[in-house]
Amino acid sequence: xxxxxxxxxxxxxxxxxxxxxxxxxxxxxxxxxxxxxxxxxxxxxxxxxxxxxxxxxxxxxxxxxxxxxxxxxxxxxxxxxxxxxxxxxxxxxxxxxxxxxxxxxxxxxxxxxxxxxxxxxxxxxxxxxxxxxxxxxxxxxxxxxxxxxxxxxxxxxxxxxxxxxxxxxxxxxxxxxxxxxxxxxxxxxxxxxxxxxxxxxxxxxxxxxxxxxxxxxxxxxxxxxxxxxxxxxxxxxxxxxxxxxxxxxxxxxxxxxxxxxxxxxxxxxxxxxxxxxxxxxxxxxxxxxxxxxxxxxxxxxxxxxxxxxxxxxxxx
Ligand SMILES: Cc1cc2nc3c(=O)[nH]c(=O)nc-3n(C[C@H](O)[C@H](O)[C@H](O)COP(=O)(O)O)c2cc1C
Numbered sequence: 001x002x003x004x005x006x007x008x009x010x011x012x013x014x015x016x017x018x019x020x021x022x023x024x025x026x027x028x029x030x031x032x033x034x035x036x037x038x039x040x041x042x043x044x045x046x047x048x049x050x051x052x053x054x055x056x057x058x059x060x061x062x063x064x065x066x067x068x069x070x071x072x073x074x075x076x077x078x079x080x081x082x083x084x085x086x087x088x089x090x091x092x093x094x095x096x097x098x099x100x101x102x103x104x105x106x107x108x109x110x111x112x113x114x115x116x117x118x119x120x121x122x123x124x125x126x127x128x129x130x131x132x133x134x135x136x137x138x139x140x141x142x143x144x145x146x147x148x149x150x151x152x153x154x155x156x157x158x159x160x161x162x163x164x165x166x167x168x169x170x171x172x173x174x175x176x177x178x179x180x181x182x183x184x185x186x187x188x189x190x191x192x193x194x195x196x197x198x199x200x201x202x203x204x205x206x207x208x209x210x211x212x213x214x215x216x217x218x219x220x221x222x223x224x225x226x227x228x229x230x231x232x233x234x235x236x237x238x239x240x241x242x243x244x245x246x247x248x249x250x251x252x253x254x255x256x257x258x259x260x261x262x263x264x265x266x267x268x269x270x271x272x273x274x275x276x277x278x279x280x281x282x283x284x285x286x287x288x289x290x291x292x293x294x295x296x297x298x299x300x301x302x303x304x305x306x307x308x309x310x311x312x313x314x315x316x
C-alpha cells in the first residue's frame with residue numbers, strides 16, 4: 001500500500017487542483033487550501049520571476065498549507081532554472097513536472113526535503129521518473145484536459161500499479177464524486193483535477209470561456225496540434241472548426257526541413273499562446289478554449305469550495 005497523497009502533503013483530502021496554463025491563480029490555491037485540498041500553478045502563468053515570487057508570498061500570507069508549482073521541464077523552457085530557483089528560495093512544498101526529464105528538479109527539491117510529482121502517460125516513463133527519485137507520478141489518462149494520454153483511467157492505473165512502487169495520482173475525466181471514488185478504488189493514491197475548476201467563480205478567465213464549458217459537451221472536445229505542436233485538447237468552436245486542428249500546408253512543408261523545423265515550432269508556439277491568451281481573457285472571435293471531456297458533466301459555475309465539497313462528499 002502506498003500512502004495517500006493527503007498524508008504525503010499533510011492535507012485532509014487527496015485532491016489537487018491541477019495546474020492549468022492561463023487559468024490557475026493565487027485565489028484558486030487559497031480556496032483549495034481552505035477546503036482541505038491543495039493546488040498547483042504553472043510557473044509560466046507569471047511573466048517574470050518577480051511576479052512568481054509575489055504570487056507565492058500572497059498565498060503564504062493568506063493561508064497555511066502546501067503550495068505546488070508546475071514546471072515544464074523540456075529543453076524549450078528557457079526559464080526553468082530561474083523559476084526553480086525562486087521556488088526553492090520561497091520553500092515551495094511540491095512540484096509537478098511535465099513534458100521532459102525531472103532530474104534537476106528532483107535533485108534540487110529533495111535537498112530541501114520537498115516533494116516532486118511527475119506527469120506520466122505510460123509505465124515506461126513512470127519507471128524512469130521513479131528511478132530518478134520522484135515521490136509520486138501523475139497518471140494522465142485519455143480523458144484529461146490539456147496534453148492528454150492515450151490510456152483509459154483503468155488501463156494506466158493497472159499498468160502503473162504493476163510496475164512502480166510510489167503513489168499514483170490519477171488525472172483526467174474527474175468531474176464528480178463518483179469519478180473521484182472510482183479512481184481511488186482503482187488504486188490511485190489521490191487525484192489531480194483541472195477542467196471542472198475552470199467553471200468556478202474564482203477562475204480568472206472570461207465568462208464566455210466558463211459558459212462554453214456548460215454549453216459544449218464531451219463530443220465537442222478535439223485534439224489540436226496547431227497551438228504548440230504538442231497535441232492539446234480544445235473545444236470545437238466554429239473558429240476551431242474553420243481553422244482546423246492540424247498545421248496548414250506551409251507549416252507542414254517548413255516542418256520537413258531540419259533548419260526550419262525549430263523556427264516553425266517557435267512561430268507556432270508564440271502564435272498559439274497568443275491566441276489562447278486572448279481567447280481566455282478577452283472578447284474575440286478567435287475562440288480557442290482548452291478543456292477536457294469532463295465538461296460533459298458541468299452544469300453551472302460554482303464557488304471552488306462547493307465544487308470540492310461535491311467531489312469529496314463520500315470521503316471520510
Ligand atoms: C486549460 C488547461 C490548461 C492546462 N495547463 C497545463 C499546464 O500548464 N501544465 C500541465 O502540466 N498540465 C496542464 N493541464 C493539464 C492538467 O494539469 C491536468 O492534467 C488535467 O486538467 C486533468 O484532466 P481534467 O481536466 O479532466 O481534470 C492543463 C489542463 C487544462 C484543462
